Amino acid sequence: MLSSALPRRVGVGFKPEHFADILTEPQPVGFFEVHAENYMGAGGPPHAQLGRLREDYGLSVHGVGLSIGSMQQLDRHHLARLKTLCDRYQPESFSEHLAWSSHDSVFLNDLLPLPYTEETLARVVEHVDQVQMTLGRQMLLENPATYLLFADSTIEETAFLAEVARRTGCGLLLDVNNVFVAATNHNLDPGDYIDRFPLAAVREIHLSGHSETADELGAPLLIDSHDTPVKDPVWALYQEVLGRIGPVASLIEWDNDVPAWPVLRAEAASAQHLLDAAHRSVAA
Amino acid sequence: MSATLQSAFAAGLLATGPAPGGLTAWNNKTPERRYGVYRNNVMASLTAALASRFPAAENIVGQAFFQAMAQTFIAAHPPSSPVLLAYGDDMPDFVANFAPAREVAYLPDVMRLEIARGRAYHAADAPPLDPTAFAAIDPARLGGLVFEPNPTLSVLSSLHPVITIWAMNAGARPLAKIDVWHGEHALIARPQMTVEITSLSPGGAAFFHQLVAGATLAIAVESTIRKHADFDLSDNLATLLRSGAFSAIHQDKTNEDRNHV
Known part of the structure; x- marks a missing residue:
């Protein structure tokens, strides 16, 4: 089974509107990440661009529609499409979410939450096994940004992820923005979440922006909107994690209100600066 | 759960x-x-x-x-x-x-045009016909040709000026009053990496619809001329080659006797 092997550098989520800018000169990014579902057409400019980028950069294929947290069976057709995509581009990493998005043949196009119980744990483990077996590669599972909890949950999210990783051998994608968003939404300390997280299994980190609103009682409710620069407390969490585990592949995700390339590149440079410091402290 | x-x-x-x-x-x-x-x-x-x-x-x-x-x-x-x-x-x-x-009333057809453009954008890449494709063929056998549509091809006929309306609302043409309201026919294909829309005459549209349906060149021409006396074959053959509408030609084996233009 292929292990996830992204370069321990900063990457960015690829947006087609940046393609021409990226080609003008070698860019200081270690890899690009794409949403798998945007490359499931048969041909045309999306594949031409991805093939061209692949010549010069690392690649992370990030699925947003497999519905690993579904209590129903995985969509075999979708899994087959993911295999075709991974076979074609041979990405350094494939990742998906601890969430569900399809139910009874309806695709809901959002990363929906699940309660953490022995029953859901068994189902997620079964699905991750099936994905890794089909793709012939290790996958990374990402911690979700959540807005509510389930009365039936009996396992902490960090313990749930640790157990999935232990039973399946999958790696974890630690989204530090999601940590901050979810911890705030559940009135928890994000540092405490990081303390409990199985950091040894982390193969990639996600960084992104969020927006702020409030619930009906006036408590802060953060939304994982990917439409702003990374916020200060998220940078702080990122540094905290790098301090503990050393340099790891890190991605700037900016999916909505996408900025011009120089802005995104500068955001990546900020992350690379912190990553370089982590490299130096490992070397010291 | x-x-x-x-x-x-x-x-x-x-x-x-x-x-x-x-x-x-x-x-x-x-x-x-x-x-x-x-x-x-x-x-x-x-x-x-x-x-x-x-x-x-x-x-x-x-x-x-x-x-x-x-x-x-x-x-x-x-x-x-x-x-x-x-x-x-x-x-x-x-x-x-x-x-x-x-x-x-024209909104559904504008949306069909947008769907055709999107389909062309994502369809499998297939090279268009070589512009000299017909030159190598014995003129007596031209009528027996059948055409394999390029995977990116759609032909859309509308009772509304669908190309004009689309272009005005996609920033491809300035907004202006449409003085004469007549139907338009669009050929949508992607010969290389850019999706292109070609406007067809009513006869041209009938002709391309026939070819897409698998008619031989002879049958397509015959049935088009019956309804569109002004149909210009050489003009539409030029469009056929330029637009990237088809990706292969071969001889129809089933109707040899009807294959004369």
Whole structure:
């Protein structure tokens, strides 16, 4: 089974509107990440661009529609499409979410939450096994940004992820923005979440922006909107994690209100600066 | 989660009314607004997916109208696949029967044109016919040729000036009053990496529809001329080669005796 092997550098989520800018000169990014579902057409400019980028950069294929947290069976057709995509581009990493998005043949196009119980744990483990077996590669599972909890949950999210990783051998994608968003939404300390997280299994980190609103009682409710620069407390969490585990592949995700390339590149440079410091402290 | 809880969670997302049971929050045992975030994410992301497929249609009716129409469509026709590249292929038919859009009778055809463009964009890459493709063929056998459509090809006939309206609402042509309202016929294909729209005459459209359906060149010409006396064959053959509409030609073996232009 292929292990996830992204370069321990900063990457960015690829947006087609940046393609021409990226080609003008070698860019200081270690890899690009794409949403798998945007490359499931048969041909045309999306594949031409991805093939061209692949010549010069690392690649992370990030699925947003497999519905690993579904209590129903995985969509075999979708899994087959993911295999075709991974076979074609041979990405350094494939990742998906601890969430569900399809139910009874309806695709809901959002990363929906699940309660953490022995029953859901068994189902997620079964699905991750099936994905890794089909793709012939290790996958990374990402911690979700959540807005509510389930009365039936009996396992902490960090313990749930640790157990999935232990039973399946999958790696974890630690989204530090999601940590901050979810911890705030559940009135928890994000540092405490990081303390409990199985950091040894982390193969990639996600960084992104969020927006702020409030619930009906006036408590802060953060939304994982990917439409702003990374916020200060998220940078702080990122540094905290790098301090503990050393340099790891890190991605700037900016999916909505996408900025011009120089802005995104500068955001990546900020992350690379912190990553370089982590490299130096490992070397010291 | 029991499967029941997941079913209730899913069903509530495309509905109105209270959040399903079994949910909680640190400060609230009935977290309606928190559940509402998911409800909003589902509707907003699917609406955005449709708006990105139909930007000209959105421009025509305005964002607020388009969103309301999209939400009605989504509730009745949610996507069945996580690949949204083809989501909304059945929206023009829905819009044709959507009473508030009745005054914009041309809207479904503009949307069909946008669908054809999107399909051409994502279809398999296939080289267009070599411009000299006909030169190598014995003139006596030209009539027996059948044409393999390029995977990117669509031919769309409308009772409305659909290309003109699309172009004005896609920023490809300045907005202007349309003085003579007549039907337009569009050939949509992607010869290389750019999707192109070619305007066809009524006869040209009939001719291309025939070829796409698998008629030999002879039969296509014959049946087109019967209804369109002004049909210009050499002009349309030039369009055929220039537009990248077809990717291969071969001799039809079944009707050798009818293959004379």
